[in-house]
Amino acid sequence: MTRRTGRRPGNPDTREAILDAARTTFADRGFDSASIRAIAGAAGVDPALVHHYFGSKDQLFLTAMNFPVDPAQLVPTVLAGDRDGAGERLVRTFLGVWDSPAGSAAQALLRSAVSNEWTARLLREFVTTQVLRRVLEQLDVDPAQLPLRGSLVATQMIGLAMMRYVVRLEPVASAAPETLVATVGPTIQRYLTGPLPA
Template identity: 70%
Template sequence: MPRTGRRPGYSDTREAILTAARQAFAERGYDKASIRQIATSAGVDPALVHHYFGAKEQLFLAAMEAPIDPGKAIEQVVAGGLDGIGERLVRTFVTVWDSPAGTPAAALVRSAVSHDWSARMLREFITTQILRRVIGNLELDPNEGPLRASLVASQLMGLIMARYIIKLEPLASAPPETIVATVAPTIQRYLSGPLDQ
């Protein structure tokens, strides 16, 4: 029977929980993974998982080693509604990726390109922490929202690959304002324009 009390040390316990969480999120996805299952797998009481990480969302962000809390960033981006969303989204995106937070994020993307497990984790992160929030907060048509949000993700993932991973010039060294001015209209069209053109 697995132990349910405290483990020998903070870092050992925390790492055991994170290892179990990464496995659960990769295998079952964010929605189907539960704190109870993760705790059992880590050999700890579920209350200990909550003690170290709080809610499932915070555990997921820690397991992903997310450099920022996407919920807070998206909250600011969507606050103005659909009008001007493309510019706000791209500006926030470039600001985060050009900052020190972009380094661990780039490592995560590199890993996802070469490892199926990392790709599943990144897909869960994008779907549950970013796309769902965009769709929900902007109150997009439920029939179009998922497609619109995944089109936005495709554009931003392409930007990540070209500017931050491959470092394709002159895009890699282009000023942020140039990126915002050129990419934002496409993002705006994906979110608010007709999809049949």
Template identity: 60%
Template sequence: MLAAARDAFAERGFEGASIRGIATAAGVDPALVHHYFGTKDQLFLAAVQAPADPEELLPEVLAGGPEELGRNLLGMFLRVWDGPARAGGLALVRSAVGSEWTAKLLREFLVARVLRRVVGTLGYSPAERDARGALVGSQLIGLVMTRYVLKLEPIASASRESLVEAYAPTLQRYLTGDVVLPG
């Protein structure tokens, strides 16, 4: 079932894939998929082996309003990555870098589960939402690569507080500032 789910999410994306289609591909009843994995959201998290559920963390990130979004997103992101979820997150990034197929899953995860939900609260058109979301994603994945993979100093051993201060203006500009959208 998980293999069928990974294929479906990688091929059709989070929105396009259905529990019914995944069950058919796996040769089982949809009720069995629901029984083992719960909702489509939960099945997706299991399929990408996500070490944390952004959904649970989102209310706290959004609580400060649009002008605090960059700072709050960074604070949450670094707290998760500095915690026990890091090993799973790094495994996902490593796998995505080596495989087109896991890259698709990680992209779906970032887009459907993180960026759309964060940027989606700001009332942009879909095109602007996706462009701003991708800019935010590019700085966050760059921070992960620098701090946890390449371990480039002083970022590798910097305090979370100083990283939030350094990066918050960048994220805030990508989220709500004056920016030429890539296209």
């Protein structure tokens, strides 16, 4: 979770100025190239203050994007177990977030990504480089195939979220999570570790 750290919120104007600067800088430069220093500069504050308010660059990004959960906390869950079960665990973990109270924030983010090129660009970069590739790097597949595998996983998972939570297509919308784990899990497993065409 990205919101409640127990820390006092600090000056709301300064916090908002940093978040605005972060959104602009991430959008202009992408996640990797946007530095805390550049964001602090755009907000007119000291970089130490950015770290003080938001912690790491990941945390700042998640807060600026209203991310419902910290994906870094979910990656170990997906990886905990045998390699051949990773697809099912990924689907189960993903549905766990969307079916939880955090799901409404996830839906809002997805809708925003569809209508807003800026959100779409940041989301795709963050999810692929910070989440999916972290999972894939642990699964011992050809590194040259990571981008294609990661983006194939994204097609299935985003489509599942769209149909279940936004378009509400039955019976996927009301299906028990384990039904989707059993049907979609093998797809994800094949995208993660199965053979790809040359």
